[in-house]
Amino acid sequence: MNEERFDAIIVGGGLAGSTAAYVLAREGLEVLLIERGNYAGSKNMTGGRLYAHSLEKIIPNFAAEAPVERRVVRERISMMTQNDAITMDYHSPRLAETGSDSYVVLRGKFDRWLFDKAEEAGAIATAGIKADQLIVENNRVTGVICGGEEMKADVVILADGANSLLAEKAGLRKRVQPSQVAVGVKETYGLPAKVIEDRFGLSSDEGAAWLFAGSPSNGLVGGGFLYTNKESLSLGLVLGLQHIGESSKTIEDMMVDFANHAEIAPFIKDGKLLERSGHIVPEAGLSMVSTLYGDGFLICGDAAGFCLNIGYMVRGMDLAITSGELAAKTVLEAKEKGDFSSASLQSYKRMLDQSFILKDLSVYKNFPAFMENPRIFKQYPAMLSNIMADLFVIDGTPAVPLRKKAMKHLKAVGLMNLAKDGLKGVKSV
Numbered sequence: 001m002n003e004e005r006f007d008a009i010i011v012g013g014g015l016a017g018s019t020a021a022y023v024l025a026r027e028g029l030e031v032l033l034i035e036r037g038n039y040a041g042s043k044n045m046t047g048g049r050l051y052a053h054s055l056e057k058i059i060p061n062f063a064a065e066a067p068v069e070r071r072v073v074r075e076r077i078s079m080m081t082q083n084d085a086i087t088m089d090y091h092s093p094r095l096a097e098t099g100s101d102s103y104v105v106l107r108g109k110f111d112r113w114l115f116d117k118a119e120e121a122g123a124i125a126t127a128g129i130k131a132d133q134l135i136v137e138n139n140r141v142t143g144v145i146c147g148g149e150e151m152k153a154d155v156v157i158l159a160d161g162a163n164s165l166l167a168e169k170a171g172l173r174k175r176v177q178p179s180q181v182a183v184g185v186k187e188t189y190g191l192p193a194k195v196i197e198d199r200f201g202l203s204s205d206e207g208a209a210w211l212f213a214g215s216p217s218n219g220l221v222g223g224g225f226l227y228t229n230k231e232s233l234s235l236g237l238v239l240g241l242q243h244i245g246e247s248s249k250t251i252e253d254m255m256v257d258f259a260n261h262a263e264i265a266p267f268i269k270d271g272k273l274l275e276r277s278g279h280i281v282p283e284a285g286l287s288m289v290s291t292l293y294g295d296g297f298l299i300c301g302d303a304a305g306f307c308l309n310i311g312y313m314v315r316g317m318d319l320a321i322t323s324g325e326l327a328a329k330t331v332l333e334a335k336e337k338g339d340f341s342s343a344s345l346q347s348y349k350r351m352l353d354q355s356f357i358l359k360d361l362s363v364y365k366n367f368p369a370f371m372e373n374p375r376i377f378k379q380y381p382a383m384l385s386n387i388m389a390d391l392f393v394i395d396g397t398p399a400v401p402l403r404k405k406a407m408k409h410l411k412a413v414g415l416m417n418l419a420k421d422g423l424k425g426v427k428s429v
Contacts, residue, residue, distance in 0.1 A: 016301025019324030041111025070207025189271030
């Protein structure tokens with residue numbers, strides 16, 4: 001084989017790209033995996049959480065060797081105002097059952113492990129190399145150019161993140177719009193494992209996932225998150241890119257206020273700030289998914305827009321891994337036929353249609369539009385906080401029937417608004 005000619009070139013060493021490279025190399029194909037960061041995961045700040053089902057099918061019992069942090073057994077969701085928090089806490093061993101388990105991971109460690117697994121399987125995996133542009137000949141992608149050097153392949157798999165420019169520069173897909181992505185920012189605080197376990201009510205291998213809406217994003221579309229690692233906590237915000245200019249606070253100000261909130265501060269107390277980072281993440285669900293394949297190329301992971309945010313749950317890693325696997329299976333079929341045309345590679349879309357990826361995105365296709373409702377992030381947290389205060393604050397004032405107390409706060413939002421939002425919310429999920 002000419003060392004500059006491959007069966008497949010994969011751009012992006014994240015979960016989607018490394019999975020595709022692993023599956024293809026395991027089957028004996030000549031694969032080049034290119035990652036622009038100094039190492040896989042170096043540019044990924046995800047909080048983050050991996051639902052295990054996707055990778056478990058590819059690498060059984062992967063968690064026994066992979067650098068996972070903690071297995072999630074506790075779910076928390078909070079609505080927050082500037083001073084208050086209303087929290088739902090679900091703690092169950094069912095969250096940790098094999099097949100439905102999930103893990104908190106640090107992407108700098110986890111992505112590097114999966115990248116190395118692809119290399120162990122036989123892929124040529126290179127980090128610190130940027131793919132400058134695609135090679136397009138006769139309307140067909142035939143390779144990539146890196147640092148002025150051309151590298152050719154039967155097929156190119158693009159897995160280079162939500163802000164991928166390669167397909168856009170080549171005119172193969174539409175430009176990503178601000179309404180389709182969010183800015184994610186994260187801080188990591190170092191704490192002893194025992195302190196984390198005591199504060200969250202966890203045992204040595206257990207973890208918690210906590211999502212927030214309301215004041216963390218300053219009343220704008222977005223939210224906060226907190227994940228327990230082995231010896232650190234990941235605290236961060238996600239904000240819709242198109243709404244950042246509407247905020248009276250900078251993202252830095254929001255993070256400071258979030259970390260100092262009475263609900264958060266006790267959990268990160270005495271923690272040493274280890275890392276601060278930011279990233280663009282897909283947010284629009286199914287409406288962001290556009291071009292997925294064409295003559296000589298496939299797109300998977302965040303680059304394809306595969307992310308699901310339904311308020312109480314955020315998923316992207318399991319979608320990325322399975323889309324990488326399906327892209328690899330498509331290439332294997334095309335290799336067997338000796339046909340890498342768009343007509344041949346369209347089987348990728350068929351596989352996606354039959355998988356949980358597009359089925360789940362279709363089920364929740366209306367949810368991103370529902371979340372554009374500002375009342376969810378402004379009035380409703382305040383309404384719930386006021387109702388809870390009326391329930392629990394006793395100051396000697398003569399009692400008023402609970403229904404009257406609650407109705408006062410419901411009317412402040414508007415009964416018609418509540419009815420309309422409730423109906424739209426039900427329809428969106």
